[in-house]
Amino acid sequence: MARHTADLILNNGLIVTPGGVIEGGVAVAEGKIVAVGSDAFLPDGERRIDLAGKHVLPGVIDPEVHLGSHRPLADDFRTETRAAAAAGVTTWGLQLTSLFITGGADKVKGPADIPNFTGAMPSFYEAARSSVIDFFLTPIVSTEEHVEEIPRLAREHRITSFKIHLQMQGPWKPAWPHYAFDDGTIYSAFEAVAKLGPPALALLHCENWEIARVLENRLKAAGRTDKGAWDDRSPWITEAGHARTYLYYARVLGCPVYVVHATTKETLAEIDKAKAEGAVVYSEIGAHYLVLHKDAWKINVPLRDRRTHELLWSALASGAIDCIGSDHVAHTRTREAMETGNVWTTVSGFPSRVEGMFPMMLSEGVNKGRISIARLAQVASENPARIFGLYPKKGAIVPGADADLVVVDLKRKVKISREVLHTVTPWTIYDGWDVTGWPVMTMVRGHIVMEWPEGEPRARISDGSPGEYQQRKLAR
Amino acid sequence: MARHTADLILNNGLIVTPGGVIEGGVAVAEGKIVAVGSDAFLPDGERRIDLAGKHVLPGVIDPEVHLGSHRPLADDFRTETRAAAAAGVTTWGLQLTSLFITGGADKVKGPADIPNFTGAMPSFYEAARSSVIDFFLTPIVSTEEHVEEIPRLAREHRITSFKIHLQMQGPWKPAWPHYAFDDGTIYSAFEAVAKLGPPALALLHCENWEIARVLENRLKAAGRTDKGAWDDRSPWITEAGHARTYLYYARVLGCPVYVVHATTKETLAEIDKAKAEGAVVYSEIGAHYLVLHKDAWKINVPLRDRRTHELLWSALASGAIDCIGSDHVAHTRTREAMETGNVWTTVSGFPSRVEGMFPMMLSEGVNKGRISIARLAQVASENPARIFGLYPKKGAIVPGADADLVVVDLKRKVKISREVLHTVTPWTIYDGWDVTGWPVMTMVRGHIVMEWPEGEPRARISDGSPGEYQQRKLAR
């Protein structure tokens, strides 16, 4: 057998593999990992990069991003996948309503105007052509027609994850023209997903806005206008209540579920109970829920308090929470244009979630001892890959897998400002934060899409668009 | 950096790693795994073995063997470690009473004569000099003096696992001179183990012989003499009852426990409940409990029925059971000398458990679809390594780990007979069984200790004695 030369050797590093953190390196050829080993036993390579003791992790797989929500989808793909690459993300799970793909939400006059996904898919593929990272799609199922599309989306586009915005249930409303569904729709959706078999699963945003409505009225009546009132508007009961209800229906119907942003101990308790009853449940948390106090901004579900942060860190470290996800959204508004001084009129959501995610995990998590780097590789890459049907093509540093890698310098110090970031949004919630630990190289199937050499003001991002749509495995 | 030549390359195989089963090979140098990769990117090697598509797994870590129980310990070490190597075992966990090390059980006249372990350790090391595989020690704590030794055994000999033969509790008896302990002793032992911190743990043989005594009397009175009566003598309540009781004390005292041979669904249910209450519990099953009907022979705990076999296969596959263990014992008696035609006088225990274990897992497990080969690597190697404090030095095929490997030919057909086996015992319970799937090479830290070339009548075993005592990690 002829010995080959690899395209690239990363050596003298700490390689975070499923079997442990090993000293040595990784060989890459034709976009794949071809060897992992001690430096002295790695193959020759066209290019060799000395990691100088830095860590290499499997590229971050971020399952929750909402492109197209404020700008045309193609615009977001172009700018925001570069922001993601800057932060170590190599695969993005886009969670989109059909209107986020097609646009035209302002022209919807009733539920009949909500487009289906089958028709929207060509636009989706077209918009994604500029993506610098890999990506897959999680449709937000919002109508009965969307439920009916599930088998076809699975078969034709290898889509296996479907999201439900539980907070949006009820009759169609002009204020949220994307949605027209009720518990019956959800029941049918769970059935349809269950029928696909694992790894197909339903994602749930748990937050009972009917209860939040009552609490908001009380808070307004009490004169509250501070940002912290947002947490009081959607307290744990709104999140855990939905979890209790819909994990039950999902379990009965045999549908695996994934709770995006499980942010309260009561939600985690309901997840535990559902599992004990036989439900298959996964859960996710965003880094912002681990570091930002509820006074920082409004978002759904809300940011919580410091004590909850620590509880969530523990849950992530122990295995009670499975994944991290950015919930990234982009727009071009300034902070001043969004923040009114009154929580009820302040614009919801804040930047820059994807670029903050992995650095926060490194700085506040790994470097402060809240989570090991091996566990971080699981929650940021291996678990999302397994849960969303990308494993073992993605999610682990193992020969045969895609060469999706992120090199991390746990000692790199960065003061966050608009200038070091790549998102289109002109401000950041983390402005002025000093962090230690940052991704310094991102590779997508062997393409180096980001490098941040020591001393340069910010990362260099590739001009290429190697990103590819990821079809997923189907059970049957 | 100078490129090195490995000592050995195994290539063209299916490598069972923690990150998945990969096509390619493994490079070994100086007793360690130094690279895992696609064949074309493996380093040069002094020797190269073409696996021709066979699987390579991490060497089997068998946590339960009772050497010295019928012959001098040194004799057992010499012959039986070779039998173990023949069956893919690379590390053995010896579970010994102090008298199995020192001998002289016949001279014990009372509990004061039971030797301690501290004094017995030089004899243990001496007896082990002929071992062909690696090994560690799990003392069977049988007296209060043994409990008092726990911290010292941990500190001086890096012993972190301690077993309790719950069925033997009660006052000292000449028939079983090794033991003199009660619930107070167990309480103290759990405390002492808990104080060591993980991975220290207590192993429990669960079987209430006080209840078995009553049932045995009834069975005798009813005229039962068949081997199946042995299961009726120690039915599930005797095993699950002990589990319920001692997992509780262990949980309260913060002591992780490991249930050897969890053989009933009621035992597994108690383990589940204890876990839900916060206990740290692991469990093990022997391959013989998965394939041998209760009519086959007597043993403690008893063999069960076919329905239980399937339930236990499922538990092993799903994660409810963590490990496999052989419970191997050797002696020189013929079957005729042991079997009387009456279960009550028939000699308990049967050969050849260690040589049957891994082949049964391959033939009845992997090849019949009851367990994946990836899961087999977990229960046979990774989990024991993690639980007993040997990971990541052992337990996974990953660069940096000991080169403890077993090459498996899933298509190799073997008719089991005395002639293909290596144990000293002159008969086997599996006599005449046709199995498909057998280990064909075993490597201990780079030493090839067993090879069974296609066409030869049985495996060749190394004359060397590379086996080393394994000190384990201590939390503090």
Added chain:
Amino acid sequence: MARHTADLILNNGLIVTPGGVIEGGVAVAEGKIVAVGSDAFLPDGERRIDLAGKHVLPGVIDPEVHLGSHRPLADDFRTETRAAAAAGVTTWGLQLTSLFITGGADKVKGPADIPNFTGAMPSFYEAARSSVIDFFLTPIVSTEEHVEEIPRLAREHRITSFKIHLQMQGPWKPAWPHYAFDDGTIYSAFEAVAKLGPPALALLHCENWEIARVLENRLKAAGRTDKGAWDDRSPWITEAGHARTYLYYARVLGCPVYVVHATTKETLAEIDKAKAEGAVVYSEIGAHYLVLHKDAWKINVPLRDRRTHELLWSALASGAIDCIGSDHVAHTRTREAMETGNVWTTVSGFPSRVEGMFPMMLSEGVNKGRISIARLAQVASENPARIFGLYPKKGAIVPGADADLVVVDLKRKVKISREVLHTVTPWTIYDGWDVTGWPVMTMVRGHIVMEWPEGEPRARISDGSPGEYQQRKLAR
């Protein structure tokens, strides 16, 4: 102390008291029970009735009746309270929407037109003037205004029970003009009831009609038109799902709840779980759910199958279900006018639930050994009295309590037909049934309101209207 003469002595009977069934009799004076004892030691009485071994139970307290739903409330009060008295009921819990009191549902054009209860109460009292039995009111809370009335209704009218028709949640609909509420309304209602303190409680109709909608469409598409399809339209998941959700919110908010018609084992399982978590939950079953097969008629929640009947009998006997309730409704339509041969167009609900209830409990329950007569007294009288705040004034045969009594002849044979009944509705679902065991005398606070002498064609009902509104205890 002067010895008094009682108004009435019932003697030579079997008196079902909380302390057991005793041989002897009961003395009544001024509407109260004044003595219970062996015949020879009872006081003198103005009148003496020889029970000839018949049983005396505390009068039935039926917590669930919907008067005014098809006829003016006053009309229903006049005829239907007499039907109730004929069947042993001495106190009725009316569960009414405000429109059932005020009438005019056809004129409601939107949620703002739904009347409140405070304004409706004078009409309620007026309509009730012809009642022959005692009664209390459970408003069906259907709007946010109704929630706001809760404290005042409690204070001014001593109302402590409030019902929620969970199946009706959602925006206001012309088809069901009584309702306009959501989870926020329910949340506020639970809070308001919790604030009143026990015995205040919320009653829940559990049945998820959003899911039923989907299933109905499927059943129609599959061509099903049989009555049994009604059970398939609202299977256990619709009932148990609501129980799981709303028992959770109620427990969190400290609101005791009462599940009307808990008809599936899964519902009972959710009730058990909620109790284990600290919820205060009671449950009720109608006699029709114990004896009528799902093919008999459509109703909400649906009738179930025979196996479920036995399960519910067991639950009632064992204590898992607390109360029985008739869910009685009256109208003047013939069977032919209601039954179309197609379940989807057949009119829902059937007569004659109140007159069938107690006889079915006697004939199918007591006389067939499914429930003891002592337990029947608990579920038909003592438990409703305790749960709804009427105890010990009502609910038990004990000196000092209201003389609300029902004399039962366990051997009386009756063939049910329109002619033996007293309801206004011109047909009965039980037509032609032969039953053994029937109430033969009903007494309300000492007034004999029903007597059915042996041999007469049907019971004689009093012309008087002694029925009184029952104010209830308030915790604070």
Added chain:
Amino acid sequence: MARHTADLILNNGLIVTPGGVIEGGVAVAEGKIVAVGSDAFLPDGERRIDLAGKHVLPGVIDPEVHLGSHRPLADDFRTETRAAAAAGVTTWGLQLTSLFITGGADKVKGPADIPNFTGAMPSFYEAARSSVIDFFLTPIVSTEEHVEEIPRLAREHRITSFKIHLQMQGPWKPAWPHYAFDDGTIYSAFEAVAKLGPPALALLHCENWEIARVLENRLKAAGRTDKGAWDDRSPWITEAGHARTYLYYARVLGCPVYVVHATTKETLAEIDKAKAEGAVVYSEIGAHYLVLHKDAWKINVPLRDRRTHELLWSALASGAIDCIGSDHVAHTRTREAMETGNVWTTVSGFPSRVEGMFPMMLSEGVNKGRISIARLAQVASENPARIFGLYPKKGAIVPGADADLVVVDLKRKVKISREVLHTVTPWTIYDGWDVTGWPVMTMVRGHIVMEWPEGEPRARISDGSPGEYQQRKLAR
């Protein structure tokens, strides 16, 4: 029907019946209750006692007393049943080893010398001839022969309760010559009791003395000699551990169990879990466990701390604990002869448990709001009657039941001293306590056996011996 004159009328009182506390009185004739009613409607009586507003409760049924443990059984029967009558007890459940009946424990040289119960019963009946109150027997099953006797004791003596001193298990010991049993014996006993059917049940003393042995050694080594060390010697784990184990075996074998003195929250938790799994479990607490701090004296199981007292009061009030029992023991030693200043040599057990029980329940319980008088009647009389198979002959004030009554003056003030008590033991643990609330009359089947007129120095006790042995119901 001729009107009769009762033997005795108690009127103008508050009668605590299962249906509530009623104003009025009770009529007694021929040893039975013949009427309960308002005063004006009670029958004529030979004698009439004006209760002047005092409460009448059903006589206390104390299920746990150990006569014969320090004096001949007949001597204890004579003096101690009078002490019991003085404190409101009308039925005593004697829990006796066979040696407490036969005497001669000092002559037992081995397990073969332990007498059986069948042979001891004539002595038991003879010794009981002087009893002033009714009584039944609960044999303490201590050998396999005792287990074998169970069916015969049930059939011939209508014995349905059998106790096991779990702390005494193990081989025969001269220090406790009464016992020789193990888990096998217990297994057989549970089976035999289960076979009898309800109300047959096994009583369990839960306290793992093997663990206590270890803890005692540590406490002695640490120099502890204070009485509080006794609680540290047998902490909750010794009690809850036994509960966890033996409630499991009992549940599996279908044997109802009754935990005497359940004194820790962990024990109550295990009882809850066992119930949730289907076990039938009752529990008892002694009044001394509710009022005496662990520093007061040594006893088994130990007295606990103040916080536990309140927890146990709550459990008793809420229904988590079912019964109270005195655990009374008598002897003639002075306090000085028992108390050495060192807990390890101080004599275990203290007087005067039966005379302290009901007064403590009234003074510390009812009068301090910790338990209602209605609940007191349940735990002191109705529940023991139901559980031990005496209901409805005993346990409730209801016509037809035995006229076993205790009149209670909730305002009577008593300073406890040796002089107000009737036990033979010359001192009392409650010496000097001021209590409010005391029983002032006790009636056994119509016989007034105790009266304490206001102003007299202590109660007058009857010279008669109306006490009768109570045969119990058998299921089959």
